Amino acid sequence: MTDFDKQLREIVKKDNILKDEPMSKHTSLKIGGSADYFIIVETVDELKLLIKFAKKNKIPITVVGNGTNLLVRDGGIRGFTIKLGFKDFKIRKTTDDVIITVDAGMSLSALSAIALKEELTGLEFLSGIPGTIGGALRMNAGAYGKEMKDIVIKTKYLDENEKIKNLNLKEHKFEYRNSIFSTINAIILDTTLRVQKGKKQDIEEKIKEYSESRKKTQPLEYPNAGSTFKRIEGTPTAKLIDDCGLKGYSIGGAEVSNKHAGFIINKEKATAKDVLELSKYVKEQVKKKFNKDIELEILVLGEE
Numbered sequence: 001m002t003d004f005d006k007q008l009r010e011i012v013k014k015d016n017i018l019k020d021e022p023m024s025k026h027t028s029l030k031i032g033g034s035a036d037y038f039i040i041v042e043t044v045d046e047l048k049l050l051i052k053f054a055k056k057n058k059i060p061i062t063v064v065g066n067g068t069n070l071l072v073r074d075g076g077i078r079g080f081t082i083k084l085g086f087k088d089f090k091i092r093k094t095t096d097d098v099i100i101t102v103d104a105g106m107s108l109s110a111l112s113a114i115a116l117k118e119e120l121t122g123l124e125f126l127s128g129i130p131g132t133i134g135g136a137l138r139m140n141a142g143a144y145g146k147e148m149k150d151i152v153i154k155t156k157y158l159d160e161n162e163k164i165k166n167l168n169l170k171e172h173k174f175e176y177r178n179s180i181f182s183t184i185n186a187i188i189l190d191t192t193l194r195v196q197k198g199k200k201q202d203i204e205e206k207i208k209e210y211s212e213s214r215k216k217t218q219p220l221e222y223p224n225a226g227s228t229f230k231r232i233e234g235t236p237t238a239k240l241i242d243d244c245g246l247k248g249y250s251i252g253g254a255e256v257s258n259k260h261a262g263f264i265i266n267k268e269k270a271t272a273k274d275v276l277e278l279s280k281y282v283k284e285q286v287k288k289k290f291n292k293d294i295e296l297e298i299l300v301l302g303e304e
Helices: 003-009 044-056 108-117 133-138 200-217 237-243 272-290
Strands: 017-022 034-041 061-064 070-072 077-084 089-093 098-103 152-158 164-168 187-197 254-256 264-266 299-301
Touching: 003 017, 034 044, 044 077, 044 152, 070 272, 098 108, 108 133, 108 200, 133 187, 237 272, 254 272, 264 272
Parallel strands: 034 077, 061 077, 070 299
Antiparallel strands: 017 034, 089 098, 098 187, 152 164, 152 187, 254 264
8 A cells, every 4th residue: 555545544434435436336327437536525524634635745626426417528537536425414493494404415315305204395396306415506406496596595615725614695696507616616515405394295295296207208217417408598408409300319329318308318338428429419400400509517527
């Protein structure tokens, strides 16, 4: 073992340090080259120490969630790829509302399960969205007419100098599938949400309704990263792609879903290059036929 690795193990448990780790194991697309180091941190103190260690050794840092809105290029990711492993939550009830503070590493499905158990309504729209709270906050995730901006009160984050800071709702600068966290060097630690007391049966019915809708309309049977392209004003992006006759069109192992044209799926051992070339072709065809520019909704990381 190198001296470098010994020092690293003094900060993070050895079982939470994976060297040359294929990112295909950590993305819902099941695609991606290897991360030099894939590291799971379990506390904020660990995170701070790891960042200081990385800075001292001039090692680049990439923070990921559950990899559900992510495409990692085939060359992989250099330096430290960090996944937040802290997943605690606190519930505080007020006269009118219920306030939940939840760590960035918690999955949306786990949060939805907690809300159902505690009979809290307002989070049902998150129930079928894969990913973590941190990722959902960063991209202002949403579905069925609701977005993160509708429930967020404040967020705690670590800035580039390892200082803990807070944002109020307005300071998030939420936009469609975007927030201030796309533009600043920060790591989301936790967020505080406002929900309401509800009835378990009503919450269950809404979650079931959303789940059935997703199964009917989305290609959940294939690896995917959710909606590949952002919505644009006017006609839904998926309809534009469909009207270009691109459903089922493929490059390599990547294919425009026959079920939902807004999804590019990993049909058969696709590479990141396949997905990127296909998304480029889709954008070119939509521009050619409708003179409209569409953008990727998924985040692309790593080297070619």
